[in-house]
Amino acid sequence: MGHRLSKIYTRTGDDGTTGLGDGVRIAKYDLRMQAIGDVDETNCAVGLLVAELANDDALQPWLARIQHRLFDLGGELCLPDYHLIKEEHATELEQWLDQLNDDLPMLKNFILPGGSKAAAAAHQARAVCRRAERTIAALSAADAQSALPGTRPTLQAYINRLSDFLFVAARTVARRDGGQEVLWQQGV
Known part of the structure; x- marks a missing residue:
């Protein structure tokens, strides 16, 4: 797997570029970097959800696996020929x-969104995940128009299923924590 950092600051990004795992430098605003950032932000939001749940919560092992998979997904985006996310990962989420x-x-x-603090955190993670999903879809479309290796459909399937999972997790946590789902009332 790509380069490892021995120190945090390198100064190589001061010119507005950043390095992919294979050493190729791209603009920090490149769609690929936006996708990587959105996946990272999704992982952070899942981490906040984890912090809101009890250590013995039944969701904890699933969320831990999801966080590791999000790192794998980011790795695939950083190294386009590196394949870690598999179809069975989306099936597992299902x-x-x-x-x-x-x-x-x-x-x-x-x-x-809401119901309890943990449910609100799950809804926040879902919303951030949906942004990552949109960015990955845009990257996939851009890749299809370029000579770059394409973003695999497996990544889109996984992140789509993950946003669904986070929605259902939010509903589950809200009810389990004694919170109530607040139904949308049009025009209120």
């Missing part, structure tokens, strides 16, 4: 989603 969804009532209306 299985977790199904387990959580089985205990939830059917959703008949939009809900407002």
Whole structure:
């Protein structure tokens, strides 16, 4: 895997560029860097959710695995020929989603983010994840128009499934913590 930093500041980015894992330098505002940053921010938001949950919470092992996978996903974006995210990772999220969804009532209306502090953190993580999803989709479209290695559809599937998982996790946590889902009321 790419270069390792022995010190945090290198001064190489002072010119507005940054290095990918293979040493190629690109603009810090490049769509690839935006995608990497959005995935990193998603991981941070998941970390905040983890911090809001009890250590013995049933979601903890799943969220830990998700955080590691988000690092893998960022690694793939940083090294386009490096493949760590697999189709079965999205399938695993679907299985977790199904387990959580089985205990939830059917959703008949939009809900407002909140319900408890942990549920609000899950909603925040979901919203940040949706941004990462949009950026990865834009990067994939841009890659298709260039000579660069394309962003694999597996990454888009994983991040899409993750945002769904975080939504259902928010609903689960809100109910479990005694909070109530607040239904959206149009025009209030």
